[in-house]
Amino acid sequence: MKPCTYCKKKQAVEAFKPFCSKRCADLDLGQWLTGGYAIPTLEPAPSAHENPEESDPYRPANDHE
Numbered sequence: 325m326k327p328c329t330y331c332k333k334k335q336a337v338e339a340f341k342p343f344c345s346k347r348c349a350d351l352d353l354g355q356w357l358t359g360g361y362a363i364p365t366l367e368p369a370p371s372a373h374e375n376p377e378e379s380d381p382y383r384p385a386n387d388h389e
């Protein structure tokens with residue numbers, strides 16, 4: 325028996341080989357799938373915290389007048 329391909333800690337089992345469990349099989353598959361994409365790191369816009377509208381005292385509460 326070979327160790328699990330994914331976690332390399334437990335022995336692979338016949339039902340899920342070369343993995344020790346369905347969990348490891350799924351995780352390994354997930355790695356392959358996500359590894360195919362270059363997922364960009366979504367950074368928040370630098371100006372998001374300095375929105376002038378947020379603290380504008382002259383902004384009318386409502387404009388029905």
Ligand SMILES: [Zn+2]
Pocket residue numbers: 328329330331332333334343344345348
């Ligand atoms: Zn495993």
